[in-house]
Each structure stands twice: as C-alpha cells, then as structure tokens.
Amino acid sequence: MPIGSNTDAAASPRPHASHTLVAVVMVLSAIAASVFVHRRVPIPSVAIAGALVAGINPNTATAAELTTLPGIGQTRAESIVAFREAHRDPVDPGAPVFRKPEDLEQIHGIGPKTVEKLRPRFDFSVEP
Numbered sequence: 001m002p003i004g005s006n007t008d009a010a011a012s013p014r015p016h017a018s019h020t021l022v023a024v025v026m027v028l029s030a031i032a033a034s035v036f037v038h039r040r041v042p043i044p045s046v047a048i049a050g051a052l053v054a055g056i057n058p059n060t061a062t063a064a065e066l067t068t069l070p071g072i073g074q075t076r077a078e079s080i081v082a083f084r085e086a087h088r089d090p091v092d093p094g095a096p097v098f099r100k101p102e103d104l105e106q107i108h109g110i111g112p113k114t115v116e117k118l119r120p121r122f123d124f125s126v127e128p
Helices: 005-012 017-038 074-086 101-106 112-121
Strands: 046-048 051-053
Touching: 101 112
Parallel strands: none
Antiparallel strands: 046 051
8 A cells, every 4th residue: 555545535435525416416407497498397306315306395394495496585485484483283283384386475575476487496295
C-alpha cells in the first residue's frame, strides 16, 4: 500500500451523498414539473433506492417543505400551516383539513390558477 493512501476514504461514500442525491432529484423534479404542468400531463412518481418520492401533503408538510412549491413563499406557507392548525377537527386531530387541491383556495392568496399549477405536486394520501 502506498504511503499516504487512505483506504477508508476510498471505501466509503461521502457522509452526505444521499442528501446530495435527494437535492438533485428535487431540482430535476421541479424542472420536469414545469414542463408537465404546461402540457397538463401528470407527473410520474420517481423511485430512488427503493424509496418513492411523492408530492407534498399540505396536511402534514412543514412551512419549509411547502416553500419548495413554486409560488409558495414563506408567508403563504406559514398561512397554510396556521389555517391547518386552526381548522383541525378537535375530535379527530389526525383527520385531514385539506382533502383536495381546491381546499387550499381557502388560504388568502391562493386561487384557482395557483391550485391548478400546483395540482400535480400535491399528495393528499392519508398515512396509516
């Protein structure tokens, strides 16, 4: 073995390589989404290393996650989270507040055009 070689560094991947991969996939998904939205074609889900990358669920997403959507800035994302928390069912707090994309039109600043643009990026499935 040559002097100064580091077999550990060569054998193991960078510690945050998976984060980089996810970031690259999110960027590519955003680009693909803009193309598919203009053609009104549904965006297919992307499988990465056995994990399925799906849309964002507005019933569970954080404000930071919501800001990754085009046209949703920090203020609007915080409005979505505040509305969701204020309108939770007190008997069943796990019940979704938003059941379909149009339900987001109740948020100030989100209208039919925004909902139509974001429709393929939402996931309203209920986690078990």
